[in-house]
Amino acid sequence: MGTGIIPPVATNLYDALHDDPPSIDTPGRILAIGAHPDDIEFGCGATIARWTSRGADAVFAIVTDGSKGTWDPDADPATVASTRSKEAESAGAVLGASVVEHLGYVDGDLEYSMDLRARTAALIRRHRPDVVLSHDPWQRYQLHPDHRVTGFAVVDGVVAARDPHYFPEQEMLPHRPDALLLWSADEPDYIEPTTPAALEAKVAALLCHASQAETTMAGADRDEASREAFSHKIEAWARRAGHASGVESAEVFKRITP
Numbered sequence: 001m002g003t004g005i006i007p008p009v010a011t012n013l014y015d016a017l018h019d020d021p022p023s024i025d026t027p028g029r030i031l032a033i034g035a036h037p038d039d040i041e042f043g044c045g046a047t048i049a050r051w052t053s054r055g056a057d058a059v060f061a062i063v064t065d066g067s068k069g070t071w072d073p074d075a076d077p078a079t080v081a082s083t084r085s086k087e088a089e090s091a092g093a094v095l096g097a098s099v100v101e102h103l104g105y106v107d108g109d110l111e112y113s114m115d116l117r118a119r120t121a122a123l124i125r126r127h128r129p130d131v132v133l134s135h136d137p138w139q140r141y142q143l144h145p146d147h148r149v150t151g152f153a154v155v156d157g158v159v160a161a162r163d164p165h166y167f168p169e170q171e172m173l174p175h176r177p178d179a180l181l182l183w184s185a186d187e188p189d190y191i192e193p194t195t196p197a198a199l200e201a202k203v204a205a206l207l208c209h210a211s212q213a214e215t216t217m218a219g220a221d222r223d224e225a226s227r228e229a230f231s232h233k234i235e236a237w238a239r240r241a242g243h244a245s246g247v248e249s250a251e252v253f254k255r256i257t258p
């Protein structure tokens with residue numbers, strides 16, 4: 001047995017033993033789970049807009065109340081949360097979501113727990129999505145703890161939702177989605193091309209989060225010029241993601257087959 005270059009092998013034997021995963025054209029049902037009220041829009045807004053425009057049913061679930069989402073030290077967290085909840089409803093409507101659910105955990109204080117895992121599993125069992133989208137918990141240098149915790153709770157919720165012996169007290173049938181797509185992935189391997197209309201919807205949905213314009217959108221709502229500049233940044237980001245993957249413009253994800 002000589003030495004030599006080791007040929008590439010699947011790093012996951014389970015994946016290697018199974019057929020290629022089904023292609024995602026336009027899923028019938030989508031469940032997107034974000035840590036904060038604007039994360040879904042940033043992570044996969046154009047993909048959702050494109051799929052819902054083709055008839056997909058989309059449900060959004062927002063894990064925390066967004067109550068720390070302000071730089072104003074005098075702001076009342078309950079008021080911030082209530083404003084952001086309304087903004088999320090408007091943004092969901094722009095992207096064609098039929099439901100926006102709020103799990104109501106306190107922003108910034110999210111901790112991994114079996115309760116949280118059970119909640120994400122129950123969301124999947126109740127809405128029975130073909131595709132689940134969320135944060136990539138393995139993204140290196142992801143600063144925000146809520147993003148990491150939400151990502152892990154969704155990944156683990158997908159595992160629990162598909163097998164009957166997890167959380168039997170939920171008294172819901174197991175459900176196995178076709179795909180789990182993780183945004184902000186270090187190693188994306190799934191490309192969803194974006195259309196101009198879908199990117200426009202993504203920008204419009206982000207701008208629904210007016211309370212966040214200063215903190216996370218570089219003052220996008222100050223005037224028309226700022227709005228244009230913000231829109232161009234979103235488009236440029238999608239072009240960069242697309243070019244790296246050989247298409248004009250895209251959102252990219254890590255795909256996991258549950």
Ligand SMILES: [Zn+2]
Pocket residue numbers: 035036038039144147
């Ligand atoms: Zn966030």
